[in-house]
Amino acid sequence: MTDFIDHQISECGLLEVPLFYKGVEMAETQIEWTDATWNPVAGCSLVSAGCKHCYAMQMARRLEAMGVEKYKGLTQKRGKNIKWNGTVREDQAALQVPYKWKKSRKIFVNSMSDLFHEGVSNDFIMSVWKVMRETPQHNYQILTKRPGRMRDIVSKQIPEVLPNVWLGTSVENADVIDRINDLRETPASIRFISFEPLIDSVGAVSLRDIHWAIVGGESGNKARPIKEEWIDEIHTQCDIYDTAFFFKQWGAWGKDNQKRSKKANGREYRGRTWDEMPIIITSAAI
Numbered sequence: 001m002t003d004f005i006d007h008q009i010s011e012c013g014l015l016e017v018p019l020f021y022k023g024v025e026m027a028e029t030q031i032e033w034t035d036a037t038w039n040p041v042a043g044c045s046l047v048s049a050g051c052k053h054c055y056a057m058q059m060a061r062r063l064e065a066m067g068v069e070k071y072k073g074l075t076q077k078r079g080k081n082i083k084w085n086g087t088v089r090e091d092q093a094a095l096q097v098p099y100k101w102k103k104s105r106k107i108f109v110n111s112m113s114d115l116f117h118e119g120v121s122n123d124f125i126m127s128v129w130k131v132m133r134e135t136p137q138h139n140y141q142i143l144t145k146r147p148g149r150m151r152d153i154v155s156k157q158i159p160e161v162l163p164n165v166w167l168g169t170s171v172e173n174a175d176v177i178d179r180i181n182d183l184r185e186t187p188a189s190i191r192f193i194s195f196e197p198l199i200d201s202v203g204a205v206s207l208r209d210i211h212w213a214i215v216g217g218e219s220g221n222k223a224r225p226i227k228e229e230w231i232d233e234i235h236t237q238c239d240i241y242d243t244a245f246f247f248k249q250w251g252a253w254g255k256d257n258q259k260r261s262k263k264a265n266g267r268e269y270r271g272r273t274w275d276e277m278p279i280i281i282t283s284a285a286i
C-alpha cells in the first residue's frame, strides 16, 4: 500500500475516509462539525436511500486492495457496482486509540460503519461506551441510521447518560422520519439529526427535544439534487424548537439547481454561513 492516502469526504456527506500514514489509521478530518474520526467498527449494509452512494463501501474496497486487513472481505462486486456484503468487523485494538489522545477532541465515531448495525455485538457496543466513559476529555458524536436499536440498548443497558456522548440519526427524506421518534426516546445529553444527504422534503418535522440539526446536499458524480425549500422547512423547525442549525454544504447541486463543484457551490444559505452548535451540557446539569 502507499504510505499516504489523501483525505476525501464521502459522497454520503458525513462519511469520512480514513487516512493512513505508514499503515496506521489516522484521525484527522475535514468534516466541518467534528475534530477527529474513530473507527472501532468496519463494514455495513445499505439500509435506506441515503446509503445509495455510501463512499465508505467504495473506500473499503480500495483499502482492501491496498492490503489493509481491517477492510478485507467487507464488500462484493455486482456488475460495475461495489456493495457492502453485510460483514461487520469489530476492531478491539481501535478501542485503545482515544486513550492516547490527551488533547480534548470532538470525535465522530464510526465513519466507516454504523455502530448500531445488527452485526455489532451488544458486548462490543458496551466496550465502546466504556472507552467514552473513561475518556471524558473528549466529546463523542455517534450517528446511526438504526436508531431503534440505539434506543433499545441505550435505554435498557446503559445505566447513565454520559455528558460527553452526543447521539444522532440521519434523515434523508420523509420515508425515514420515524427515526426522529426513536432518537427522541433515547436518553442522551445531546441529540442531533444529520439531514444529509438531503434528497427530498422532510416536511414540517417536529424537532422537539432535538438539540442540533445538520443539513447538507450530496456530493459526487451521481449526486442527487438538494432544493432550497427543503432546507427552509428544516430551518423553520429549528427556529420553532430552538434547535441549533448547521448548514454544511450545498454539495454538487447549487441553490440555482445547477450542477458544479462542491467547492464552487460553497456553504452559504440565505446569504450567510450557519455554524451553530448545541450547548454542551455538563454532568451536573443532567
Ligand code: SF4
Pocket (backbone or CB within 6 Å): 012, 015, 044, 045, 046, 047, 048, 050, 051, 054, 055, 056, 057, 084, 111, 112, 113, 114, 145
Ligand atoms: S448506514 Fe452509513 S455506513 Fe452504512 S451503508 Fe448507510 S451510509 Fe454507508
